[in-house]
Amino acid sequence: MYSYVARQAILNVDEEIVGYELLFRDGVENAFPDICPDQATSQILTSNHLTKGLESITDGKCTYINFFEDTLINRFPTSLDPKSVVIEILESVEISEELLDACRALKKQGYKLALDDHNFDPVWDIFLPYIDTIKVDVRQFNILQISKYVRRIAGFGVKLLAEKVETREEFEQLKTLGFQYYQGYFFARPEVLKSKQIKANKLNLLQLISQASRIDMDIDKISQILAQDVALSYKLLRFINSAGFNSNQKITSLKHAIVYMGEAEVKKFISLLALANLSGDKPDEIMVLSLARARFCSHIAQARGDDENPPMAFLVGMLSLVDALLDETMDTLATKLPVADEIKQGLIEQKGVLGLYLKLALNYEKAQWDEAETLSMAIRVPINDIHEYYQESLAWADKIRNGERGGK
Structure with a gap:
């Protein structure tokens, strides 16, 4: 597209x-x-x-x-x-x-x-x-x-x-x-x-419009909708990275982004997408894989008890294939997003804790079992648990592909 x-x-x-x-x-x-x-x-x-x-x-x-x-x-x-x-x-x-x-x-x-x-x-x-x-x-x-x-x-x-x-x-x-x-x-x-162009899921957009029309927006619900659509998540972060916001603010999660923007700006963002009639068919394989990575990285962060990292881990997985969607290098794209430095490091260099989570997802995708087991020991999460997290993440992404709804 x-x-x-x-x-x-x-x-x-x-x-x-x-x-x-x-x-x-x-x-x-x-x-x-x-x-x-x-x-x-x-x-x-x-x-x-x-x-x-x-x-x-x-x-x-x-x-x-x-x-x-x-x-x-x-x-x-x-x-x-x-x-x-x-x-x-x-x-x-x-x-x-x-x-x-x-x-x-x-x-x-x-x-x-x-x-x-x-x-x-x-x-x-x-x-x-x-x-x-x-x-x-x-x-x-x-x-x-x-x-x-x-x-x-x-x-x-x-x-x-x-x-x-x-x-x-x-x-x-x-x-x-x-x-x-x-x-x-x-x-x-x-x-x-x-x-x-990145395609957004039409059902997600319609649900966002519905939420924006309410007197009291449900921030958790909006975060959940965005968490299921890499196109909308990416555009939200690009929207924040504008002159109307403090460029020094580093976003750590989708909910953080929404709270930081404020209700008026969130509604403006949703209206902009709606007016442009941003619609598309079901997510393609790249977008489904982005969702699976996001879910998987979040699972690993939670298993390790990372208080701050579960939402950041989700963003790392969600944004990990934006370069493939837009035919640009990841280091170029990451500079356009107001995300935390840990997220940028994970995306560009696959370093830091978040980079390890993403690297582990890549090991599973490529069936690199020895590397996966080495990483599982390094982050101290049992390999059997990691396997279950990966299978569940694939199943969750498929549910999103087929139009079903599930919590993050």
Whole structure:
């Protein structure tokens, strides 16, 4: 399963690339599909930002993303780093006090806002104190109309970005009018990028939506649902690893992640997934194996009496195959997650106590019985017990595959 996104370069007056606008695509065809704008934005965030990270798509340059009415009012942009993103307000959104309040709040949090395909309508003037950039479609207006508008808004201190620039002559004319940024076929056409996507179980997502709709969320139940879906667990951790949270916080369990986020952010995360219609078929073999490893590592930690490690051990097993799901190296992926150093060490180097648990799971998968027995003695858990834990973990993962529910 793959996700697609197009990026189009944004350049300065020296024709240097300073950012990229991301455009939703649902296939290799370079055209916007027939879906609502809110869903398109949510798909970009869940399929790209919460999986690989926007920085890998834009080569670390500034990212311009379109947001429609609902995603703005519900503060979805706050899952992004305000230092590296520009929030584009689509020209077709309905102006309201709610929208104006959302723009004020985003601006106060340090986000840069842009009016996309601005039509020069004075009704938008009340937004200008919060706007950093105005994007003008130069195919819609002649040079005289553009010049008049530029003079009218000169006191607001906004920057101007010319869209759909197609010739050198247009570029030079627009420079004399004071445009700082440029986008169009004269510089670069949108480029479609394809990346591997993690599938989430539809039943798990529906159960999360149900929990999020309750007045009092059941944190234990949400943790249990997440514990049965590697895709949702990974995206949750990526969601936390954003500017809205303390980057020094190290997550040790799924329940810890949910409590740390707080109810409002958990509901935002679930809404983002729901709006993107994140769905899929039954988990494939890689995902089932991830679940089995998670259960097995947790069993071993509990057998050893590790007070802190059972939830961390579960995360190590759960995330141990994310590199295979996303076709990236584990050390690259682990740096994108706000997990405890012990978890990162276990995932990347298979060292430390958590690394031993994961290594033991791998021994069983490869039928390396001598190595398994050596490890069982090192961690002081009887080999017969370990065998039972492994069989039970496989059975538990199969139950999840078949849609049944069981506690962690």
